[in-house]
Amino acid sequence: MRSKLIYIIFAVGVLMAAILLAICLAETVPDAGGSAHPEIAGLQVGGDGAARLEHIGTLGFAFQCLLLIQITFLSLLGISERYRTNELLAYMGGSLVFMLIVAWQMYSGHLEYLETGETGYFLGFPSATAWATYGTWLGAIPLILIYSLGFRKYIYTAEDEEKFNVLLAEKSERSEQ
């Protein structure tokens, strides 16, 4: 995984493209992308949520999960191969699990509302929407912590700085000649 990361990213990308194609070819339902509000000009409505998800709900959720997986792998690609230690992979894995939990809470909460017509609220929004809003916003915080707190360990170590300074010194020498 450490050295073949690009192949995994490619495979995930192909899977996502395949899902996208499957969604485009799926049986369509009227107004799947919304329709005009019956009374108020300028507003759109979603209408029948269950019908909109009937043929593509699972595919859409799979696409969402793959996107989160891709985000994690891409972040990992930005870290030099030699720093992709088990410790870092554990942090990245934890971050991914957190994002997947948020996505599941949002999706399953939405399905539950479509079945029951009832929802709780959290900080101003229906529960599923609160997961989407606050959860997604906070979902990347572990990644940001890994970057900021682990900067000198994974991103740009003292050894890296030394190597870069050597490169700059060589450049200066060349320009002086």
Place this chain on the structure above:
Amino acid sequence: MEAFRQEIIVGAVVAYMIFCVLTGLWAMRRTHSSSDFFIAGRGLGPIVVALALFSSTLSGFGFVGGPGLVYSIGVSSFWMVVISSTGYAIGFFLVAKRIRMIAELRDCISLPDIVAARYNSQAVRFMIAITIVLGVMGYLATQILAMAVVMQAILSGTETFANIGLVTCVVISSAVLIFYCVTGGIIASVYTDVVQGAIMMIAGTLILFTAMSVFDGGMQEATSIILADDAETAMPYGAAGMMASLGWFFVFGLGLAGQPHLITKMMMNKNLSDSRSILPMSLFGYVMAALLWISIGIVMRAAVIDGVVDPLALPDDAASVFLSVFANPLLAGVVFAGLFAAIMSTSDAFLNIGTAAIIHDIPKAIRGKSIENELFWARVVTVILAIVAASFALYSHFADATLVAILGAFGWGTFAASIFPVVAVGLNWKGATVAGAVTAIGTALLINFVSQLAGYTFPYGVSGQLVAFATSMVLFIGVSLFTEKPKLDSDIERVMEI
């Protein structure tokens, strides 16, 4: 105070514009070379870069189109905002370190410079430069139009300027923008960005509290009203549906690392290690400012459904109507200044990268060297570019009344699909080839433009931008894997190993 509402708002906006002009004059004395003009001589501190980065991200699209989209389609539009944390994280993981190192090592002053160094190819430099110019035209026109529309709304509320035309507003607002961009280049841009960012954060926070007080039950009452009217609009995927939302999640999340006006700023910090603090500071600023996007849209939709406010003539009126109906005049003044700040901070960044592409990169790709006296021509081209974009904006406005928001999103999507694979992935994978890069850029441009111009819509709200981005990613890696592994310059290879 209410009696002087318009005067207060006009006063705040005029004060802000005077500040921009003065900053331009101040920065002019510090701009001695094209490196100063385009990347501030790589001498900026972390707070300046962080504020410049986030204020350039949140454009007029965020202050005008964003609330309008929430008003129109509900929670679907949230996905453009809430993904910002992921977008910034990916941008820093993939781009910040290597772009800064290559910039210093090769004395790069633009994104196409970086790409040319990475791929050792003038063809890739040319294609990225052309992509930037095309995207800048669409995006800059959107910003100028947004600025003029807001200015017209403000001034037409006064007796003296009651009949002011849109063309006049385009001229006034563009003149201020051009002045400080021409005189002070990127130095003026980033220092105005600092103030612009601060205004936007204050505006976003104050607006959230105002929005929460519109209904007795706060934001929960507002979302309950929306839910009762049409549940889907208040649910996670909004009125536009699951795939439209996830499309924005993809394009705005990954795509942030493909926005040239943003990643160019990652070349400007004085110390490479500052990136560790720039990331959280940028994100914090963005989140504070983006509160306005969500809160205004939700409250205005609920207010219209509840009959508190008449239906809006256009969704893009959501912010201005909210401010005139619900906000204290002083707050309205701050927010309108913040709105201009948001628009100008993005516009100046676009003017800067567009100018660099025209006078530095395209000549270099064709002739193998830049033009003489770059600084002079940079100033001339900045003026011309702004005038052409303003004309394009007016033409678009009078010939086709498309939402400001859609134009803005189109610009973002074009950059995301064309630049993300080539830059963000390419800087971290030695196997990326020129053939892969050219294929990815060409495909992204083709799908984006054809789907937009032909008005083709995919089923289930899948956007052309999403299709373009997903396709260009797969083709970039796929074609690179199947073409001969490139031989990198020694210094670039060593940078990519760090």
